[in-house]
Amino acid sequence: VHRVAVIGAAGFGGAVGAAILRRHPSIELTGVTARSDAGRRHDELYPAYRVPLQLEQFDPDAIAERADVALVAYPHKAAAPAVRSLRERGLKVVDLSADFRLDRESYERWYQPHEAPELLGESVYGLPEAHREQIRTAELVASPGCNSTAALLALLPLRGRIDDAVVDIKTGVSGAGREATEETHFVSATDNVNPYKTEGHRHVAELEQELPGVRFAFVPHLLPIDQGLLASCYATPSEPLTRDAARELFRQAYESEPFVELIDKPPHTRDVRFTNRATVYVTVAGDRVLSFCAIDNLWKGAAGQAVQDLNLMLGLPETEGLT
């Protein structure tokens, strides 16, 4: 049994991580930390998740005594120093923030000066469908963003065959995080849809890294749903591609993937809620390839994928605790 702690378990992503790990048959959840909610019980904040632990202030020494692995669910910038302190104490880490997803130049262009650049060399981008083998041997894995996960699963089988892609994301309010803001107020979000970050969303950097050479347009939209994210991708192939050929590429890419399901009709986010599954649909309309991917933004888009990474890193069955 591996001992795992969740750093930042009061946010939506970390909380789901704690909930999954608490039930994981090969893992013991040995601690949960929080910044502003330290002292409260996790199951008071999230009764549905039933994690019977008290949230602690983050103390890397205390965590290192009790855990061999950490799932870090801090916001970007705050994550890097926490990850460093855990890596210095020998823990393997899966980090859910953006801090270790990109190379330094790209990171500093989209975010800010990096807080722990010396760790970038060892970090692996934690999309198992693209980097499974590196994840197995990694000690630091950067779990992809929710938008990027869905977009990449919709586009990876076309890698090397497309010149440009429009990625139109529809995301639930849980993606905006637990902070209560004007935007996340029920009265703002209900009966509404709006694009945001129309001039450029940082997640596009992950797409450019994983699908080099593709010209992206990338716009997320906020919807009145709770958990769920749909990526609608409109790609222009370099060479004409028939529907059958496109589907065959996707079939080959995903036939042995445990969490990606190629389906025969447009995906519904509702069908993958509270699961680590991604459903993908591909078709061709005119000279464009249209592909769609539905995930739960907190599962396959965050904590579920992080546990999938963690299973790989620990040599456990990849789906353990996730089905």
Next chain:
Amino acid sequence: VHRVAVIGAAGFGGAVGAAILRRHPSIELTGVTARSDAGRRHDELYPAYRVPLQLEQFDPDAIAERADVALVAYPHKAAAPAVRSLRERGLKVVDLSADFRLDRESYERWYQPHEAPELLGESVYGLPEAHREQIRTAELVASPGCNSTAALLALLPLRGRIDDAVVDIKTGVSGAGREATEETHFVSATDNVNPYKTEGHRHVAELEQELPGVRFAFVPHLLPIDQGLLASCYATPSEPLTRDAARELFRQAYESEPFVELIDKPPHTRDVRFTNRATVYVTVAGDRVLSFCAIDNLWKGAAGQAVQDLNLMLGLPETEGLT
């Protein structure tokens, strides 16, 4: 005072039409008809709209005695014969179906053999922002589809300057109509988003007609909202276009439009609910022009626009009854 009847006032679009006309200062609503709900009172079906009339079976002679103009809100194919019977009796007609929006060839490619092709010559595509002068003198106006309205308002200022455009539509459930189906069941629609008609939606024919020469991808998505529709358009200009230049094109196009508002930030459908307004935002990201338009699918996307057309046809102030 003009006497107007609404044919098909039990559906969502026709019902809003009746509600608007009932309060219109220069119009008397002299009759409302329905197919399966004839005999019931309109304000029993739609208490919020407070139209104190009984729904009648459609009888063109009876309508012609009481009305000079008709707003027809039947489904396509059923609309054409009803429109013909009213035109034969001399009524001016605004039709909300697809039956008179396209030329015969295009219509029959996307829909079915046309039921009243002899009327196609006189019908005008009822998007005031594109065809105001023809609408003024028309006796038969085809009110555009909701998807087409939003997409066209987002793209018309780029007419002649773009080669292709991805149009990603997000639409509320009222757009699917009043019929109770598995798709419109609350339990199917809530906490969900899904694309549909991914292999080709008929509304693209209206885009191709109004913006000839543009290569479109067009996919609608169903969201758990009630009334509201957002078109997100990603266009590739033939010649590079700066953000300022793009905004200037839009400014010129819409500065004197009474119902189109060019705004400085991404539009929210919630802000135009229950109004005939369209909010439009344009920006440039990389070498693409991104434009977004939010409307209420039952107002500017259907009945509100039909009344706007009707005001033009009757020589009334264009905004009368709509503000």
Next chain:
Amino acid sequence: VHRVAVIGAAGFGGAVGAAILRRHPSIELTGVTARSDAGRRHDELYPAYRVPLQLEQFDPDAIAERADVALVAYPHKAAAPAVRSLRERGLKVVDLSADFRLDRESYERWYQPHEAPELLGESVYGLPEAHREQIRTAELVASPGCNSTAALLALLPLRGRIDDAVVDIKTGVSGAGREATEETHFVSATDNVNPYKTEGHRHVAELEQELPGVRFAFVPHLLPIDQGLLASCYATPSEPLTRDAARELFRQAYESEPFVELIDKPPHTRDVRFTNRATVYVTVAGDRVLSFCAIDNLWKGAAGQAVQDLNLMLGLPETEGLT
């Protein structure tokens, strides 16, 4: 034309008040104030309301120069001093807070020491269906709470005939106000219902004042709706009452009320959204009288009713600006 200012127009209630007054044919909206949002434009905060004014810091002298009447929409306790400063300058006031609804003893039992007790003598409880004549001549009117309004409209015709009543309130999230909190976060509110203030909600004090001698149980519940409030009342009559007799009492009470509609089937909040109407249904089951009232909590439950009061105070038609 009467000149009216809205004090506290950035909150949900005050904002609706400003929106109504802006369109009121006999009123000029001469100012809107806000505490933390002063300096921002009202139509930036609430684009849908289209009030083209800048929010100012509250300055009673400046307001008194421009307005003869004020609608005050501050939270309780903050309202009383603002009301005093306006009354000292001769303005008539409709106050939406709880500060002037109760006598001092009752207020101080449920709330806190009163900030302006000297004004309690002149204030009138602003439920027109109960106190229309006093409102006409009042210079300070306390607009009732949303819960109290619905409960009272459901119970007033039984005044003097019931011993006890269970009042079970279902209220939309806008009732919790504009502040972004854990409770109003979309992810907390959606797909949820919960009772709150189960040990006693302050609005019961208004019920006890208006229906003396009745033993109340009163529990509000929060629902994932935006605007809307339903009071379900279960009253035990002192003397047996038939369904017909109960309905007759309600018919007499409400037959000439402009905003209360006695209906023949259970009310739906959706049918009164964005209106000042209340729909009321009464029936008898066993030996209990069951009555239900649906309102829009921000209209008849707050700002709409305040304007109704204001119309009465100014000698205007009671429904002006509200239909």
Next chain:
Amino acid sequence: VHRVAVIGAAGFGGAVGAAILRRHPSIELTGVTARSDAGRRHDELYPAYRVPLQLEQFDPDAIAERADVALVAYPHKAAAPAVRSLRERGLKVVDLSADFRLDRESYERWYQPHEAPELLGESVYGLPEAHREQIRTAELVASPGCNSTAALLALLPLRGRIDDAVVDIKTGVSGAGREATEETHFVSATDNVNPYKTEGHRHVAELEQELPGVRFAFVPHLLPIDQGLLASCYATPSEPLTRDAARELFRQAYESEPFVELIDKPPHTRDVRFTNRATVYVTVAGDRVLSFCAIDNLWKGAAGQAVQDLNLMLGLPETEGLT
């Protein structure tokens, strides 16, 4: 391993039953039947449940060959003959309809002439918290209604101590069943709340049976939530009861119940979604005892409870497959 079939697995309740049983460690799900959807795959109708079986027409002989136990999820009246045919073939049955919950007289008063009255003698009312020992030895168990389950869990600890109770139910749309109707249309249900069956709902018969001597008022309300049900109960005790005494009664009643959790604050349906748990809160306000119970209407209110019953009947751990 026990072999179980679900009769009527296309409806919401039966579908959840199939989903639970499919994952139950001591049960093999050997068949699922449907009336109008026979021939379709269950996981096509309910992709999220991932039950990889084809829906069959109901054939009791075919079922009897493959199953020792059946969970019957037909509507009332249709259930009784199906149950009889299975009992005749020796299968143990848990029935989710109302057909075997009441004695004949009560049933025929609220429903219609009974289709299989000879089985009423052997049926047990399947609320484990009230009849656990009889359920263990029963061969036919009638799983309680969703409204009744929540109301009874909120009131059972007060059995013998109360004279009357107002039961105000708030229920999600899934409780109205899978049929697409005007009432279940998204556009009718969203942003709405309404009471229904105000003149008497049949579920009150179950309350009267389980809590004899109590005078009930019972009104359900439809809310825009998916799965979830809250019972708010306002009971008048025969003898005064303090809050502590009331809580002690509840504590004793539920301290060893595996699925009923007595909590310290008002329950939220969201916290018990997709679980078989019931959260109960009790307080005293004035001379009334107020108690609240939140459940998932499809789990503890239907299929989850049916599996709980089935575990008891089969001598399995009561919580198996349900946590």
